[in-house]
Amino acid sequence: xxxxxxxxxxxxxxxxxxxxxxxxxxxxxxxxxxxxxxxxxxxxxxxxxxxxxxxxxxxxxxxxxxxxxxxxxxxxxxxxxxxxxxxxxxxxxxxxxxxxxxxxxxxxxxxxxxxxxxxxxxxxxxxxxxxxxxxxxxxxxxxxxxxxxxxxxxxxxxxxxxxxxxxxxxxxxxxxxxxxxxxxxxxxxxxxxxxxxxxxxxxxxxxxxxxxxxxxxxxxxxxxxxxxxxxxxxxxxxxxxxxxxxxxxxxxxxxxxxxxxxxxxxxxxxxxxxxxxxxxxxxxxxxxxxxxxxxxxxxxxxxxxxxxxxxxxxxxxxxxxxxxxxxxxxxxxxxxxxxxxxxxxxxxxxxxxxxxxxxxxxxxxxxxxxxxxxxxxxxxxxxxxxxxxxxx
Amino acid sequence: xxxxxxxxxxxxxxxxxxxxxxxxxxxxxxxxxxxxxxxxxxxxxxxxxxxxxxxxxxxxxxxxxxxxxxxxxxxxxxxxxxxxxxxxxxxxxxxxxxxxxxxxxxxxxxxxxxxxxxxxxxxxxxxxxxxxxxxxxxxxxxxxxxxxxxxxxxxxxxxxxxxxxxxxxxxxxxxxxxxxxxxxxxxxxxxxxxxxxxxxxxxxxxxxxxxxxxxxxxxxxxxxxxxxxxxxxxxxxxxxxxxxxxxxxxxxxxxxxxxxxxxxxxxxxxxxxxxxxxxxxxxxxxxxxxxxxxxxxxxxxxxxxxxxxxxxxxxxxxxxxxxxxxxxxxxxxxxx
Numbered sequence: 269x270x271x272x273x274x275x276x277x278x279x280x281x282x283x284x285x286x287x288x289x290x291x292x293x294x295x296x297x298x299x300x301x302x303x304x305x306x307x308x309x310x311x312x313x314x315x316x317x318x319x320x321x322x323x324x325x326x327x328x329x330x331x332x333x334x335x336x337x338x339x340x341x342x343x344x345x346x347x348x349x350x351x352x353x354x355x356x357x358x359x360x361x362x363x364x365x366x367x368x369x370x371x372x373x374x375x376x377x378x379x380x381x382x383x384x385x386x387x388x389x390x391x392x393x394x395x396x397x398x399x400x401x402x403x404x405x406x407x408x409x410x411x412x413x414x415x416x417x418x419x420x421x422x423x424x425x426x427x428x429x430x431x432x433x434x435x436x437x438x439x440x441x442x443x444x445x446x447x448x449x450x451x452x453x454x455x456x457x458x459x460x461x462x463x464x465x466x467x468x469x470x471x472x473x474x475x476x477x478x479x480x481x482x483x484x485x486x487x488x489x490x491x492x493x494x495x496x497x498x499x500x501x502x503x504x505x506x507x508x509x510x511x512x513x514x515x516x517x518x519x520x521x522x523x524x525x526x527x528x529x530x531x532x533x534x535x536x537x538x539x540x541x542x543x544x545x546x547x548x549x550x551x552x553x554x555x556x557x558x559x560x561x562x563x564x565x566x567x568x569x570x571x572x573x574x575x576x577x578x579x580x581x582x583x584x585x586x587x588x589x590x591x592x593x594x595x596x597x598x599x600x601x602x603x604x605x606x607x608x609x610x611x612x613x614x615x616x617x618x619x620x621x622x623x624x625x626x627x628x629x630x631x632x633x634x635x636x637x638x639x640x641x642x643x644x645x646x647x648x649x650x651x652x653x654x655x656x657x658x659x660x
Numbered sequence: 661x662x663x664x665x666x667x668x669x670x671x672x673x674x675x676x677x678x679x680x681x682x683x684x685x686x687x688x689x690x691x692x693x694x695x696x697x698x699x700x701x702x703x704x705x706x707x708x709x710x711x712x713x714x715x716x717x718x719x720x721x722x723x724x725x726x727x728x729x730x731x732x733x734x735x736x737x738x739x740x741x742x743x744x745x746x747x748x749x750x751x752x753x754x755x756x757x758x759x760x761x762x763x764x765x766x767x768x769x770x771x772x773x774x775x776x777x778x779x780x781x782x783x784x785x786x787x788x789x790x791x792x793x794x795x796x797x798x799x800x801x802x803x804x805x806x807x808x809x810x811x812x813x814x815x816x817x818x819x820x821x822x823x824x825x826x827x828x829x830x831x832x833x834x835x836x837x838x839x840x841x842x843x844x845x846x847x848x849x850x851x852x853x854x855x856x857x858x859x860x861x862x863x864x865x866x867x868x869x870x871x872x873x874x875x876x877x878x879x880x881x882x883x884x885x886x887x888x889x890x891x892x893x894x895x896x897x898x899x900x901x902x903x904x905x906x907x908x909x910x911x912x913x914x915x916x917x918x919x920x921x922x923x924x925x926x927x928x929x930x931x932x933x934x935x936x937x938x939x940x941x942x943x944x945x946x947x948x949x950x951x952x953x954x955x956x957x958x959x960x961x962x963x964x965x966x967x968x969x970x971x972x973x974x975x976x977x978x979x980x981x982x983x984x985x986x987x988x989x990x991x992x993x994x995x996x
């Protein structure tokens with residue numbers, strides 16, 4: 269179980285050496301390895317890719333999902349208490365994010381969107397760094413190169429091009445790493461995503477397009493974004509696709525391993541549609557009762573990704589009191605550290621506003637900085653002046 | 661020193677950058693086998709390979725966004741935007757990603773991307789092929805914007821732009837591509853004038869005339885013509901539009917007390933507006949007259965048979981000089 273260092277717990281890619289060629293088929297069939305009731309069902313093509321997942325690793329995946337749900341709930345609470353300005357919950361998407369992120373190698377590079385906090389957690393981003401931007405203490409909470417995760421993208425779909433360009437760089441370097449773009453169903457309408465698919469296909473770049481179809485782009489249902497199943501669009505670009513149950517952590521992991529294996533062996537890009545559901549609001553500022561039916565939420569609650577894995581563990585006799593206690597303790601500890609780290613986060617200093625606009629000196633900006641510093645100094649105590657300025 | 665065209669001088673600078681740094685990679689539409697629609701990248705793909713001189717799909721946002729990803733991976737992409745008016749599909753990636761990445765990541769991720777833009781009018785083109793979009797980018801923090809006016813600067817400054825760790829927009833005056841000039845290809849970059857510095861190209865004492873890109877030649881011609889009438893114009897090639905080299909501009913205006921700014925781009929919110937405001941703030945008591953702008957009109961770029969009315973020519977610039985000097989001019993008698 270990966271308890272101390274979330275970044276090092278990645279399960280290395282297993283399964284057969286050559287990619288499953290038949291996953292090139294249209295994405296119509298929803299691949300599922302664990303039923304909503306927690307039954308492990310066999311799938312001849314996908315099973316080999318997760319046959320190495322041990323009982324202990326299943327428990328670790330369970331822990332990850334419980335912990336990230338707890339981080340999500342704690343962050344929502346922190347927002348309600350005024351400690352965060354905003355928070356985009358991932359409630360319901362835990363299996364999609366954990367299953368895919370745990371299928372990656374450390375040298376792979378992830379380009380996430382703002383909701384992919386479970387992915388960031390798996391890659392080793394400190395939870396308080398995850399909320400830093402949402403508290404307004406920075407535009408982004410971490411150095412991408414320390415965890416091989418780009419900062420979370422807010423412009424919808426823009427990061428799919430970054431992932432593709434990064435993958436082109438991997439090709440030029442002769443490396444076997446993979447770039448992974450995370451995005452949602454809404455993003456598939458963006459020009460950038462479509463251009464990324466064109467570039468990736470033309471150059472056969474080692475990139476995985478991981479689309480979490482959570483059914484809602486704020487208030488717009490997925491049927492408004494796509495007249496056909498999203499995975500089926502990939503065929504038009506000449507990119508093989510898979511459509512998997514995004515609430516099934518094993519199916520997601522298998523699909524991601526198939527895709528990364530293909531990319532590592534020169535097989536080019538793959539498109540994965542993970543069919544899941546955003547059980548919470550778009551952000552803490554959103555009110556889904558205005559646009560969606562409560563029954564829909566109930567239907568999806570019955571397919572909950574964590575309850576599903578828990579049932580599987582139970583069926584296999586793995587859900588011991590020991591495991592449950594350890595997982596609960598871990599979630600408590602992470603939440604407690606997140607809360608205290610958030611509340612005690614150092615405040616940015618006024619002159620930080622001028623830092624890092626350029627990597628080399630820029631005289632007109634230095635002049636503005638100098639003038640603002642004189643302005644603040646004119647109040648006497650700069651700290652007091654800054655707080656008064658901020659209050660306006 | 662070698663005599664060469666403007667386009668060849670850029671080509672030679674690109675070649676040197678490709679030779680000197682294996683991380684330099686050229687990307688764009690038709691830049692490979694064709695050598696670019698203006699032949700600026702002629703022969704480079706043949707010599708450096710398809711992985712370093714990359715013909716891309718026809719999608720400007722795609723080119724810019726993948727350049728961001730390559731920069732993330734440690735590359736120095738040099739992107740060609742085929743024509744000025746085709747840059748807008750890439751605008752979001754430039755403004756929201758290229759310009760902001762270094763700030764967003766607190767310096768962790770650098771974006772050493774050079775964006776080459778053939779710009780400006782005067783070649784009788786259809787719509788979208790003659791624009792001057794530089795002010796959109798000078799208004800955007802995080803970008804550096806330069807424009808070259810002669811083969812030597814074109815050769816030197818493309819290399820300086822590529823070597824810069826910040827993103828640089830490099831505006832090339834397409835109507836000057838075939839102009840020839842002496843180029844010293846052995847010039848040491850560190851010894852060359854910084855790309856952020858303006859250059860006094862004609863010394864004078866009566867009025868300061870600021871230009872960049874295609875209009876530097878026109879401004880120099882205007883200074884020659886004015887000299888016949890006993891008017892001494894100091895012509896400055898801005899070279900860098902962001903940041904502006906205020907030290908050089910202020911020194912000249914403090915000497916002459918009069919300022920004329922010319923550009924092909926529209927007037928409102930343009931580079932001239934920024935310079936006029938800043939120079940007025942910085943040297944108000946040295947000014948003998950209000951700054952004068954001689955620019956393209958606030959119209960969409962017109963059809964080519966009318967473009968010479970839109971583009972500031974020698975006579976319109978001299979009319980502006982007369983205004984700055986309080987001599988009889990086309991607006992004499994009008995208030996303000």
